[in-house]
Amino acid sequence: MTMLTADYHVHSISPDAGVPMEEMCESAIQKGMDEIAFTDHYEFYAHGVVKEYFHEEYLKQYWRSLEMCREKFEGRLVIRRGLEIGQMHLCPENAFAVISKYSFDFIIGSLHKIENVDVSQMEYTERTMPHIAEAYYRHLIRLSEVGEFDCLGHLDLIKRHSVKNGLPDYYDKYEKEITRVLRNLVARGKGIEINTSGIRQGTGESMPALKTVRLFAQLGGTVVTVGSDAHRPEDVGADFHEAEKLLKEAGFKEVTRFERRRGLPVKI
Template sequence: MAFLNDYHVHTDNSMDCKFPMASMCEQALQAGVREIAFTDHLNHHLLDLDLGFYRADKYFADVEACRARYPDLKILAGIELGEPHRWWKRIAPIVDNYPYDLILGSVHWVGKESMFDANYYRGREPQQAYHEYFEEVVQMVNHGGFDILAHVDLPKRTAYGIYGAFDAAALEDDFRAVWQACIDNYITPEINTKSLRLSVAEAHPNMDALRWYVEMGGKRLTFGSDAHTPDSIGSGMGEARRIALGAGLHYICHFEGRRIIQWSPL
């Protein structure tokens, strides 16, 4: 890959990451990453363990310090919003008043049920479990307020232990509904490689699902490792590139100031 970037990385500004931004920058440079977006969690679900954890002032102080310390690494200010369509009144004052370069949107909860809770899947047939999740994703994308759709088929991380191998073909209609919403609302999907490091051993999304996006006219794409530890930064990007090219996409997008400013060939 001519230009390696990673647009989904966490730091100790997220409750589920214990590593400071500087240590993530050090590893990014060692891994050959030249552009990185730190996308710490902002969650407002009342049952979420990190409710109230994120502090934008502290996050931006870290960004500015690391930009000064690591001039060879382009550092983008990002954030990962949990269910922004459900909590927008609480989210808007933050995203409207800080200079983010890109914003991820994620669904981690459907109603009061976490997508990381195995009981959600044990109580449902596979297609029902995924369909309810994808319906929530479509609502989020249609609401907007973010730039990049994170880990489109997140539930397969946990569902693999209950249902076994992920069957994208059985969910084609759901994927297409999400892709259409992305295209209509100018939302960029990511290839998220974290699930390559888990038992399901398959990226979000896989090549078949991404092909449907391309068939429908989708062109935008970013890559993200979803790293919560330094050794995961840049992980799986070769596989992400293979998936993108195999699906018919030949460029990745670069963001700045919440706009695509450049397309780089894969």
């Protein structure tokens, strides 16, 4: 049994998930979790592009589902109200407006898109990789400088795609950029998440993996959450044993839970 009993990255009504929130909650309880944070997507785009999916009605519906589940599962499962915001560095004011309109418990800041193209849709070859990675880390550095999130989501997301396409994870090549991102987070009191979806989706390791998590600890980082990034009930809490092992190897003795954006350290 793992000491990690809070899954801080769970999707439900996001356009790429579409699973009733109750099913995710039931699965969490079955898997021995005592707390989950729903972190459905809210994406921002470059060049003033606005996508019709991410609007006020979506947020209202999301909030209603959250409140309904919080009531239904009271006493059995703590349900945190989170959001995974993509590219908030492109429109910090709009992102701030969304965040401040609702009393979220927890915000993940992620980078999914470069110039409005999802990183999962790009072509990964030895020729394209340096360009993708340069742009990815340039945006990630900016996000780590200005993003009003609590934890940075799946820090080295492009690794998932490079490794899937038979290329290396390029950690050594981009260690300088990764270090800069981590330093920004430490200076701003922000955290990282250990996103376990990488383990089940191709790279065999979490995002980020041990080297980065250890470096974060060495640089003075203290805020860490663990999330499955589940889009299906069966993936809630997936591979948390491995995440626990990794955190301990990296020197962490606590993870952080959040209530109304305030971090609550919990021993592991």
